[in-house]
Amino acid sequence: MTxxxxxxxxxxxxxxxENLHFEEPLKLxxxxxxxxxxxxxxxxxxxxxxxxxxxxxxxxxxGDHHAAGYSAADDVKPGWWDNCIGPGKPIDTNIYYVVSSNxxxxxxxxxxxxxxxxxxxxxxxxxxxxxxxxxxxxxQARLADRLGIERxxxxxxxxxxxxQALQWAIDYPDRIAHAIVIAATPKLSTQNIAFNEVARQxxxxxxxxxxxxxxxxxxxxERGLMLARMLGHITYLSDDGLHAKFGRxxxxxxxxxxxxxxxxxxxxxxxxxLSFVGRFDANSYLLMTKSLDYFDPAARFDNDLTKTLSNCxxxxxxxxxxxxxxxxxxxxxxxxxxLLDANKDVSxxxxxSEQGHDSFLLEIPAYHAVLxxxxxxxxxxxxx
Numbered sequence: 449m450t451x452x453x454x455x456x457x458x459x460x461x462x463x464x465x466e467n468l469h470f471e472e473p474l475k476l477x478x479x480x481x482x483x484x485x486x487x488x489x490x491x492x493x494x495x496x497x498x499x500x501x502x503x504x505x506x507x508x509x510x511g512d513h514h515a516a517g518y519s520a521a522d523d524v525k526p527g528w529w530d531n532c533i534g535p536g537k538p539i540d541t542n543i544y545y546v547v548s549s550n551x552x553x554x555x556x557x558x559x560x561x562x563x564x565x566x567x568x569x570x571x572x573x574x575x576x577x578x579x580x581x582x583x584x585x586x587x588q589a590r591l592a593d594r595l596g597i598e599r600x601x602x603x604x605x606x607x608x609x610x611x612q613a614l615q616w617a618i619d620y621p622d623r624i625a626h627a628i629v630i631a632a633t634p635k636l637s638t639q640n641i642a643f644n645e646v647a648r649q650x651x652x653x654x655x656x657x658x659x660x661x662x663x664x665x666x667x668x669x670e671r672g673l674m675l676a677r678m679l680g681h682i683t684y685l686s687d688d689g690l691h692a693k694f695g696r697x698x699x700x701x702x703x704x705x706x707x708x709x710x711x712x713x714x715x716x717x718x719x720x721x722l723s724f725v726g727r728f729d730a731n732s733y734l735l736m737t738k739s740l741d742y743f744d745p746a747a748r749f750d751n752d753l754t755k756t757l758s759n760c761x762x763x764x765x766x767x768x769x770x771x772x773x774x775x776x777x778x779x780x781x782x783x784x785x786x787l788l789d790a791n792k793d794v795s796x797x798x799x800x801s802e803q804g805h806d807s808f809l810l811e812i813p814a815y816h817a818v819l820x821x822x823x824x825x826x827x828x829x830x831x832x
Contacts, residue, residue: 455792460492460517464492481579488557489549493541502597505548506605506612509736515548525729531811538819553579553735574660604628606808617762627762631808635744644737647676674721686771686804753786764794769807
């Protein structure tokens with residue numbers, strides 16, 4: 449593929465998504481059965497003859513399948529983890545075959561609230577069932593089957609993506625060699641659930657929400673979704689990071705004694721909220737935050753995390769960030785302690801960063817060095 453002169457040489461280039469249709473019914477944790485569904489995904493690199501070099505990328509709450517390279521529709525903004533995935537990057541596509549899919553319930557092409565319910569010939573909307581991290585892992589396992597991948601060299605992700613990597617290691621111990629869990633937690637704190645509930649209520653109390661049937665009315669709950677994103681975005685950052693970037697800087701250099709935008713941070717948050725409204729569906733946002741709230745794999749094992757991990761055979765890399773107060777390093781250390789108590793092979797790094805939870809998306813030298821070293825180890829140990 450010939451790349452545009454504006455596309456860096458260490459990019460995977462322009463990537464076309466693929467779609468697979470599944471007719472095998474999928475019973476969800478909530479009890480609902482999806483008789484059929486689609487998964488949209490992208491791949492980068494080449495699957496080797498042994499089919500042993502595949503890496504699954506799991507996305508976070510507002511992510512999607514476009515993790516690296518450039519889409520045919522947008523050759524300006526790269527995928528959300530492009531700084532990590534590509535030739536010569538920490539996840540080197542000269543070595544690894546990388547798969548990144550959009551989760552069920554999302555709004556980027558996989559079956560979700562925006563897609564047509566075959567039973568009614570109308571979009572699912574709010575009738576799309578809530579899916580869990582376990583449901584996503586099951587659908588991803590079926591995707592792996594269709595791609596001919598019996599065992600992942602690694603499953604990895606940050607935040608909600610890291611929870612999926614952990615669930616993979618628990619549910620399919622023989623199908624994953626390495627689990628890379630970044631800026632994640634074994635379960636949400638009460639405070640985190642509280643943040644998610646405020647975000648959901650901002651959407652549900654928007655007068656344009658119409659009990660989730662807003663598209664039938666030709667509207668979108670823009671104000672509610674904007675507020676939900678603004679609130680969430682604050683929790684992804686740190687106080688020090690925000691102060692370093694914006695301080696208390698005024699746009700006009702003086703107080704205007706009103707409620708319009710005056711501080712630069714206000715302008716930034718409104719921009720983040722408005723841009724999110726244009727690319728994400730409100731029903732999907734409600735669903736994804738509930739999936740976060742419900743994640744608690746130890747609940748099925750007498751709330752004993754060590755017992756939960758006892759059957760895992762994967763090696764683990766756990767990464768946290770010093771300024772991440774949403775999923776604090778203490779939560780990562782809790783997971784590491786349980787893995788050690790279960791006699792599992794685990795490496796842990798707590799990366800110094802002022803960028804808060806969003807650090808897992810950024811090109812932080814120490815963070816990338818850890819990832820690069822770990823993937824080099826996977827390559828050496830594979831003997832290929």
